[in-house]
Amino acid sequence: MTKSTDLQRLENKWDAERSAKMTEPEKLLYRSNLLGSDKRITNYGGGNTSAKVMQKDPLTGDMTEVLWVKGSGGDVGSIKMDGFSTLYMEKLNALRGIYRGVEFEDEMVGLLPHCTFNLNPRAASIDTPLHAYVPAKHVDHMHPDAIIAIAAAKDSKALTQKVFGDSIGWLPWKKPGYELGLWLSDFCAKNPDAKGVVLESHGLFTWADDAQDCYDLTLEIIQAAMDWFAMETADKAAFGGEKHRRLKADQRRATAARLMPAIRGMVSGQQHMVGHFTDNDAVLEFVNANDMERLAALGTSCPDHFLRTKICPLVVDFDPANPDIDKTLAGLEAAVTEYREGYKAYYERCKHAISPALRDPNAVVYLVPGVGMITFAKDKATARISGEFYVNAINVMRGADAVSEYQGLPEQEAFDIEYWLLEEAKLQRMPKPKSLAGRVALVTGGAGGIGSATAERYLREGACVMLADIDDAALAETAEILTERYSKDVVRTVNMNVTEEAAVIDAYSTVAAEFGGVDILVSNAGIASSAPIEETTLELWNKNMSILSTGYFLVSREAFNVFNVQKMGGAIVFVASKNGLAASPNASAYCTAKASEIHLARCLALEGAPSGIRVNVVNPDAVLKGSKIWQGDWLDQRADTYGTDKSGLEEMYRERSMLKRSVLPEDIAEAAYFLASDLSSKSTGNIINVDAGNVQAFTR
Structure with a gap:
């Protein structure tokens, strides 16, 4: 339900000329993607679509009717052709004859694979019977806020009649499944002229015998509900009016950044959680309202909202x-403990003998008056989507409570969905989390060769990464590449000069507000200089010390501050240099600063150990590929030092190594991954040389 001030017409995006060239399954895909592209029509992962299509049976060669329906766990906005289940309608109809009643409806899900057409591996969803038993060829099931606001109102049946007349029917709440499919079938038989139905506390079904007609009808019904709410609520204060004033945007974000690491530490007992902060107008209107606490306590209504x-x-x-x-x-x-105890009590009140074990009892959604909403989940995308679902719930509560009285899902019904054995089976089928799932890493020098390679290694293992650098153009380019590969949810950037205390503190505030906190620091920002001692100016000496020693101190100190708030330990990886252990001619400032890094790491390992904070060092040597330190004067200076030219420098470094191999950024990244992961959970204060072998850099 959109606010009347924000009300816009739903755009009909159907291109008849384009669709005329499509098969019926292709039209279904087209319709699904169009509907899912507008969150006013349905939420992420919510709703489903179907089409009944005549196809040749691969066994008999005869034409047979096949139900194409969105498969389990898909999203209509991003679904592809392989996201649809295909089932024989003849076999789906045969299931009616062996249905043993509502007590046994879950067993019908186990029979759906027997109805599969053409060996399609896509699992059928629980809503399949609802689509199968509507006689129309095309069916849309959407979760629009405007419709759910009607469905979640105390007098939703009367409101449905008031808004739509006899064109749209109404069915009382029933958990999705086979029995509800039979209810819908019975409704269609008794109301042949109806165009759809509102399901109490759930959503909207609409149908037609043509794909475009079905799409047009779905938009028409949703728009009618939006227009009706706009008129009915135009002069009404939402949620009982304002109780609190919103803080300014920078204050809201700063407050969230202080709260999120603390909450994250409290709720990450079973696994590392990732946070998301939302302070849009809809959220702020709700958290600042007189009726917020009353409505929030009622919970959400739509099953999709509730599960998230x-x-x-x-x-x-x-x-x-x-x-x-x-x-x-x-x-x-x-407060967190009280919530956990309340959730456990809810579980004990509602559980059945066959219920799955208690799951994570921590809240997902945290409402902060004047500030906004914080959500925590096992990964960034889920945290963000959970927040989007609660915004849907806010919109529903706004509408329902303005024209009637909002009601959440009854407690037992909510439990029976949350702990449904079919839902548990879906959870058990999910792939095993990656090794850095739920972890958040801050990588300084993140736009350089080693920094970006390390970031990518962490992203590949499921981490979220904040890239920090002083080069905005390089940051943007690196972020674009990594975002394309791993999604925009998990990559963020911040301009940070490691030598400026305020900039470092602000960067940690940014990572806290974006992801909820931090688990891994890769201190990698650096420069390189080369000059004989007589030509080493105080300015050059101080610059090396400022970036390579003071900078590492500042970013580590702030990492410790966040780690201590979270109380989950942490991992710091210093990218130092072979030169921190082995002296090099004409590089006294650089070598000394790198030695300082290494000793700082040892000191921090000593201080951090009691809190589970591990600090280790990777010592690279001669990493030329993608490295900024090899640009400009340094390259000329090192070539001159060793009596070669630029093109021969890499070969010289390779030949001087014991293994006669070039060292690449990906090699450093592999060591940085090992030292940040649980593979090295019992290691701290260590140095890993990644230099292809240099006897002078052997640790002693």
């Missing part, structure tokens, strides 16, 4: 009129 956001959110005790973050932080642990 849990039974209800946790409202953080924060007064924006007297913003005392330290006081809020002091009370957070008790």
